[in-house]
Amino acid sequence: MANATLAAGDREAWSARLKDLGFWAEWAALVGLVVLVIVFQALNPTFLSAGNIASMLVAAAILIILAVGQTFVIATAGIDLSIASTMTLGAVAFGQAYAAGWGLPLSCLLGIVASALVGVANGVIIARGKITDFIVTLGTLSAASGLALILADGKPVTIIDPVLLGLSTGGLGIFGWSFVIAVVVALVAHVMLFHTRFGTHLLATGGAPESATAMGISTERIKIAVYTISGTLAGLGAILLVARIGAAEPAANTSFLLNSVAAVVLGGVSLFGGRGTIIGPFIGAMLLVALVNGLTLLGVSQFYQPLAVGIVVVLAALLTRFQR
Amino acid sequence: MANATLAAGDREAWSARLKDLGFWAEWAALVGLVVLVIVFQALNPTFLSAGNIASMLVAAAILIILAVGQTFVIATAGIDLSIASTMTLGAVAFGQAYAAGWGLPLSCLLGIVASALVGVANGVIIARGKITDFIVTLGTLSAASGLALILADGKPVTIIDPVLLGLSTGGLGIFGWSFVIAVVVALVAHVMLFHTRFGTHLLATGGAPESATAMGISTERIKIAVYTISGTLAGLGAILLVARIGAAEPAANTSFLLNSVAAVVLGGVSLFGGRGTIIGPFIGAMLLVALVNGLTLLGVSQFYQPLAVGIVVVLAALLTRFQR
Amino acid sequence: ACASGEPAGPGVRVEAAAAGGPAGQPRIAAVIKGLDNPFFQAMKQGIDDQARAGGVTVTVQAANSITDTTGQADKLNGLAGQDFSCYVVNPISGTNLIQGLARLSMLNKTVVNIDSPVDPAAAKSANVKLATYIGTDNVEAGKMAGRRMTELLPSGGDVAVIGGIAGDVTSGARVQGFQQGIGPNLKVVQTVAANWERQMALTAATDVMRANPNLVGFFVANDDMGLGVARAIANSGKTGKVKVISVDGNKDALEAVKAGTLDGTVSQYPYAIGHMGVEACQAAAAGKTLPPNVKAPVEMITKDNADQALASTPKPFGAYDDPFKALIQ
Amino acid sequence: MTARPDPGTSTDGALLRCENVSLSFGNVRALVEVSLTLRRGEITALVGDNGAGKSTLVRCVSGIHRPQSGRIVFDGDEIDFHSPEDAREAGIETVHQTLALVEDLTVWQNLFLNREIVRRLGPVALLDRRAMQSRSKEMVSTLAVNVPAVRSRVRRLSGGQRQAVAICRAAGFSSKLVIMDEPTAALGVQETARVEELISRMREEGHSVLLISHNFIQVMRLSDQVWVMRAGRCVGGRRTAETSGEEIVALVTGAAGQ
Amino acid sequence: MTARPDPGTSTDGALLRCENVSLSFGNVRALVEVSLTLRRGEITALVGDNGAGKSTLVRCVSGIHRPQSGRIVFDGDEIDFHSPEDAREAGIETVHQTLALVEDLTVWQNLFLNREIVRRLGPVALLDRRAMQSRSKEMVSTLAVNVPAVRSRVRRLSGGQRQAVAICRAAGFSSKLVIMDEPTAALGVQETARVEELISRMREEGHSVLLISHNFIQVMRLSDQVWVMRAGRCVGGRRTAETSGEEIVALVTGAAGQ
């Protein structure tokens, strides 16, 4: 009885939700993604072929991992502008270690540690120095790419390793290993954000830092932690990047920076902090990748692609208008 | 008598101010600039030569103008990520019109109007659509560069015009014309921000949008206005850019985006809106330009420059730590 | 030495021992495009090596990136105020350095233009005097790649082009040349911009192959992206079926050509360009008249000559014409 | 301040009349067919539990929300404010419960927000900072005990000082109706006494006041008429002279009917 | 709740003792050599004008500010809290004037902020959402009249509802001292009555309470001891039983000496 009533209540709640524009807004990225998929599939049937899906998923993996890191930072009302250069530095550190014969596991570790250290530096300067996130990470953006250039002496290192090659080409059915890793990262991040004390404290820090402090939460520690997480994930991204292109390069990777933030915001996470999901940015990243993939498949001219990307981003964001 | 007391009071107030760390923090960019100038001059005496000062001022002009536009936007708690691409679009529009024989004045006008229209679009979508500034201007960043590519068919237009050449090379003593224009823009912006109703309403909109609304201020109109101003200034920047490099190119100019924001933040303007100065971002822009110029003069290797820029930016920001 | 193409500036005789420096010992400043790319690093190496060999001092500055037009202008202006007698410049666009160059010409400094040419019309109107131009023709490099592609694919088919940043001049010239160079059997079905990034090129090439299953070849505007495209081809199991030719001749690319993952690269020799740039300064300082237009060597590297190329990299393996060598002897 | 408004402009003495005003936020029915009237030159009190809908009603009258149904008649005309600007133009000043101050602006900038005094210099209108500052000093000193400097930012003021600034702002401009949403909630005894004095003085000068308060002693002391809200409905109105604190409490808690 | 604390742990009955505590913000001397004591198991009131420094003193005791000079002795030990965390560990819960709620979190998340109930799964500790939600429902229903849903975000609550949540949080965890900075300022009559009941009940259960209020009737009704602050100084203390409202008002306004 009681159960039946509950279920009926649930059903009602759902149908009310579906009528509520706010509900659609929370899922703007998903709605956008579905619309895109339908449009592209109608225009070019290879879009939803297994092969194309597989390559989209692999292409999305690095962006998803960076977007997850960025989500943690943005949920505390910060922003990590250095995320792409940190990845570059991690890749170069990894490449140099590998070239120096450290072996794969140690080199991977070094790459992740190097990136994590940049994250720690960001966090410590922001939290202890009480400087705006924007300017600190802008500084480390520059510093990390400088370090990467110095370490690599400006030259790419080609890395041919069967394990890495397997990582970038093998997988479970259409799910490449790197996508599988990204999914695992997202799952862990989701649990951290919504099912641990750390996650609650993080959202409190982002939403109302003074209230959080008054309740005894160390907002400094939280800040340091989120930047460390972001740096570490950039390091993981670095390894996937090296695996993907088979080389460690001191290139700027600027597109990853703006795309990681775009994925987070498209995913419905407020830049003012205090709110956030992991699934949103996940789908946001997929949306951005699917968009470029679809436009390329359709043979849209290179000059028209930026215009199309811009319009789709604004349209998807229009959906979030009805949020809250 | 009364006057004397007042003067004494003033003097006391000043000496108290000088002892107050907060005072130095407000002027972090200036302190940073002075320190940089002393260091560079000590290491290389050509740094303060008339010729070098002149070329620094000219180099700073475009950045100053963009930073002023960015300041208006940031003071309303927004951000204009499209400012550099809007400039590109303005430059291309200008170039196409000039190449089509419209003559200099009309072409200039077209360039400014094209940029201003992007600003209006930003403002309208943000204000009426109630979408986050970040994502809208990210979208127009992409859309404006796409439009620029399409308009220009991906090719630069070389523009050789004696007036433009004079603009970029002539001037009043060591103050090149473009720097003079930047100073005028900054002065007008200062008066607008602090001595008009518009300026007060703008700061109120940035600081507490709900309070501003309750007091009958149309925050929508303010938002549209600041983005239009930012776009128009990007158009002015476009003309100076074309004058400087002698061509209208559909290139991305990404460094201008991050530098414009960095100048504003170094100038002590809070990214959370509601507070701001014009002189701060002005000096912030000069700081960034002097930094790169000095490093070049000292012959610091290309690889070490990003590292040095990053470190100086963070150090200068450390000073703002003591603000408020 | 100099046959084809309009020189950017007339071969002016520069007064020996221009401002500063003892006669015959120029102080050289070089402004090049960007050091995050091996191409320009090789150029810098050429400059440094020749400077060391000739016992002259040289300061090398580069733009932040290959698109940083105003930043490069600022750097040249920073150096222009100083006591150098000879400036070697590699402008990002045809006109972005005009202002600084006009100032240098006013001061009667020697200006050596390398790699990318200064726009002749702009130079004329701003009274810029260039001592000489040393460089490779990117259109020509594209043509060589096009001809090679036609050789590799005698039966023709669809090919795609992966360019640098949309609207980039160098990329545009190489692509234009490629289109002129290919025979009537080959058809360019798609052109994609990959921002000079290997990762983006990989993704783009994967997508393009999906959209055009019958694709038989890629022309890629530089080696770094070329290696990404080669990777994409390997990933989709089409090695050998889809040909890739890129431009630059970096060490990694040469090795890839040797290994067969890359089907060819048009090697431009930035090392030689930088090297000759310094020689030109030395010659000018010695009061010699410089040839107005010097063509740097370009070679099509295939599996056959990859070993040779690798052995001598970053220098060209074949003999090439260096008119300055005689002048400073 | 302004001249005493002529009470004869409309047939009855009503300055403001709400008729069946309703407003919901999603599932929350904040206002349910609320009807009440305010007479000219009187102090009208509005009481009710937390969450009863008092502030929401105020926000409808002052142009922040628009009612989903029902009509509001002010000074004889049916009003349909699209923004708080319209309400201020029509002569309604409000002290919101949230105070509606801008923390980063100074006291004087807040006092003159959207009412700035300007000097015209040809086509441009520049702020007359001096005039506004000296007027602000006068305004604040009538009300506050620990007078805050008019040039300090509101961020630096204590809770009570802020409330004083917000009240000054509403009282300082000639208007037909001043709405005060819990104006003395955070105030000390002395400040409360001064605010009450100010409210009485405003009535004497012919302004009408709508006062929201949880302090029934204050309500009984100051008001001419009391309206009671409960759970979004207006459950009754009494002339203050004809009722007692107990009756009002009974209405608020639902122990008595209309 | 907790067992009645043993009143004999320190020689006198003092639970909290401030000795010459001073604190300035720039030129503003918010606290000037404030000395006062709080006895165990009593309700102590702190009154004073707006800007007198009451909230600042509270923030010193609850670890948000550190006094620039003077010392604070709590439960027999001199304390030097570096953070609010330390104060909560030591057994001091505070209802701040600003409420210290996180608007974007739900009611139950706010109630258990930094006191979360977790289930251990090997090395990881996961939140026990159900337990927290059901406990929250109990806590809130004791206090609020229009009970807010514990799963709704605080952003949606009315001013009074928020205050109720903040009070629940402070009362809900066993502590030696509960500080309440104007807990009933925004509350309705019924809610105020419930909070006063709660405060009395806490005293009965052996908790000590520091109550800041501008409502002198409330102060006289509830407290055992009153301390008065004026312009940053503590100008006097009285046993409530031995004083009158008039004397307190005289102390607050400065009409009487210590």
Ligand SMILES: Nc1ncnc2c1ncn2[C@@H]1O[C@H](COP(=O)(O)OP(=O)(O)OP(=O)(O)O)[C@@H](O)[C@H]1O
């Ligand atoms: N913007 C909003 N969105 C959703 N619900 C709202 C909003 N504003 C108010 N409410 C709800 O409407 C109801 C009435 O709120 P209101 O603020 O009008 O109460 P009130 O009578 O002023 O209470 P208080 O005395 O506590 O200030 C409350 O249940 C509140 O939660």
Ligand SMILES: Nc1ncnc2c1ncn2[C@@H]1O[C@H](COP(=O)(O)OP(=O)(O)OP(=O)(O)O)[C@@H](O)[C@H]1O
């Ligand atoms: N962070 C701060 N920076 C500067 N001044 C402050 C700060 N906090 C408080 N003050 C000043 O210290 C003084 C005491 O403030 P406090 O908030 O303690 O007063 P209060 O007694 O709690 O007043 P109220 O009854 O209005 O809440 C006031 O003059 C206030 O302006």
Ligand SMILES: [Mg+2]
């Ligand atoms: Mg209310």
Ligand SMILES: [Mg+2]
């Ligand atoms: Mg207080």
